[in-house]
Amino acid sequence: MVSRRDFFRNAGAAAVTTAVVSRVGAASLPEAVVMDSAATQAPLMPPNGRPYNPVVTLNGWTLPWRMKDGVKEFHLVAEPVVREIAPGMKANLWGYNGQSPGPTIEVVEGDRVRIFVTNKLPEHTSIHWHGQRLPNGMDGVSGLNQPAIPVDKTFVYEFVARRPGTFMYHPHADEMTQMAMGMMGFWVTHPKNPAFQRVDRDFCFLLNAYDIDPGSFTPKVNTMLDFNLWTFNSRAFPGIDPMVIGLNDKVRIRVGNLTMTNHPIHMHGHEFTVTGTDGGWTPPASRWPEVTTDIAVGQMRAIEFVADAPGDWAFHCHKSHHTMNAMGHDVPTLIGVEQRDVLEKINKLVPDYMIMGDKGMADMADMEMPLPDNTLPMMTGTGPFGGIGMGGMFTVMKVRKGLARDDYKDPGWYKHPAGTVAYEWKDGNTAIPEPVSAPDKQAMAAKPGEKVLQVVKPVNHRGH
Numbered sequence: 001m002v003s004r005r006d007f008f009r010n011a012g013a014a015a016v017t018t019a020v021v022s023r024v025g026a027a028s029l030p031e032a033v034v035m036d037s038a039a040t041q042a043p044l045m046p047p048n049g050r051p052y053n054p055v056v057t058l059n060g061w062t063l064p065w066r067m068k069d070g071v072k073e074f075h076l077v078a079e080p081v082v083r084e085i086a087p088g089m090k091a092n093l094w095g096y097n098g099q100s101p102g103p104t105i106e107v108v109e110g111d112r113v114r115i116f117v118t119n120k121l122p123e124h125t126s127i128h129w130h131g132q133r134l135p136n137g138m139d140g141v142s143g144l145n146q147p148a149i150p151v152d153k154t155f156v157y158e159f160v161a162r163r164p165g166t167f168m169y170h171p172h173a174d175e176m177t178q179m180a181m182g183m184m185g186f187w188v189t190h191p192k193n194p195a196f197q198r199v200d201r202d203f204c205f206l207l208n209a210y211d212i213d214p215g216s217f218t219p220k221v222n223t224m225l226d227f228n229l230w231t232f233n234s235r236a237f238p239g240i241d242p243m244v245i246g247l248n249d250k251v252r253i254r255v256g257n258l259t260m261t262n263h264p265i266h267m268h269g270h271e272f273t274v275t276g277t278d279g280g281w282t283p284p285a286s287r288w289p290e291v292t293t294d295i296a297v298g299q300m301r302a303i304e305f306v307a308d309a310p311g312d313w314a315f316h317c318h319k320s321h322h323t324m325n326a327m328g329h330d331v332p333t334l335i336g337v338e339q340r341d342v343l344e345k346i347n348k349l350v351p352d353y354m355i356m357g358d359k360g361m362a363d364m365a366d367m368e369m370p371l372p373d374n375t376l377p378m379m380t381g382t383g384p385f386g387g388i389g390m391g392g393m394f395t396v397m398k399v400r401k402g403l404a405r406d407d408y409k410d411p412g413w414y415k416h417p418a419g420t421v422a423y424e425w426k427d428g429n430t431a432i433p434e435p436v437s438a439p440d441k442q443a444m445a446a447k448p449g450e451k452v453l454q455v456v457k458p459v460n461h462r463g464h
């Protein structure tokens with residue numbers, strides 16, 4: 001096991017060798033590098049080839065390559081993996097090279113790339129290189145562009161990474177099953193000119209969703225709508241690492257959506273612009289400021305901003321169900337229900353039953369309920385002021401002064417300057433402003449014969 005601290009201490013290409021296990025003896029195949037940790041790994045500084053500014057994959061890593069006669073050779077192994085979704089929950093997924101999602105592949109515009117794909121799954125597979133300009137026979141749709149890769153066979157994909165930008169990879173073979181099981185990965189083609197749209201920190205991750213019943217380990221692969229785990233790179237908060245950012249750094253975050261619904265991704269404390277899609281860089285004249293961008297199914301968005309506000313800023317999907325974990329789904333609404341009357345009776349049937357939800361669900365963030373094995377509480381994560389009440393697609397951007405360029409270590413919680421945290425009003429500690437005078441009630445009421453306010457009859461919306 002390679003600890004995160006060791007990894008950051010040894011940041012760089014050499015460190016990756018400490019996590020590698022050779023899976024393939026054949027000398028003609030590049031080594032299949034395997035990752036045994038679900039933690040964010042340090043950026044992989046390119047040891048050869050054209051220079052570029054590497055990305056940081058949130059709770060992920062970049063696949064090292066072998067340079068052979070000027071061709072970058074990668075080896076992906078499609079295989080069953082055990083992925084830790086967050087401390088306390090592991091899932092039996094399918095992925096690549098020890099983790100799910102698979103490793104990020106980073107190349108440079110104009111690179112010739114050769115990817116060996118070994119199939120260690122129990123069924124055939126293929127890889128589609130989402131968004132790439134490539135020869136038709138390399139596009140990876142099994143049956144259409146190539147025969148599927150049989151079990152235990154290795155296929156070779158080869159093309160020139162023509163267009164710089166952000167891409168994804170995933171199977172186009174039994175893809176409903178294989179993507180529900182977690183087979184996907186990120187691909188970044190860096191521009192030939194490292195100064196083009198240069199940023200100080202470049203994060204990337206995929207959005208994914210799973211339906212794993214509490215107490216079980218394997219996703220239900222036929223689910224279309226009722227997913228119960230909403231994840232960034234197959235991790236649920238508080239298992240998602242923070243994005244650590246230096247004050248005034250120029251930052252890019254690339255987010256790809258391989259779930260079956262859209263995700264309005266929302267950033268606190270800053271405005272950003274959408275600078276890239278999976279179709280390429282957006283023309284600067286087309287950009288406008290946002291604090292939320294909706295990412296549709298199969299899309300990628302690259303957003304950029306200057307991190308000029310120190311603090312711990314939430315970064316999450318704005319669909320509130322997507323910041324809840326498995327135990328938060330299918331819970332009945334109990335607000336206002338007086339459960340005390342029946343508690344004694346319920347306790348005879350269910351001895352550990354607790355009254356909950358009658359005043360809302362906030363208590364659940366702090367409650368330590370007995371859980372089935374291998375699942376996550378509805379909402380979880382504790383901050384400096386108590387329960388955060390979030391799970392799923394949620395993390396924190398930690399913007400700090402004085403960080404070294406390559407420092408991605410969690411700096412701990414933000415220390416707020418005195419007088420800058422919301423506080424409880426107590427008589428005498430500050431003046432409460434006079435209430436703003438209410439509008440004149442008479443002006444609101446319609447005089448007889450006057451149609452000032454129209455009364456709209458309730459409409460039954462059912463059946464529309």
Ligand SMILES: [Cu+2]
Pocket residue numbers: 230262263264317318319322393
């Ligand atoms: Cu969402």
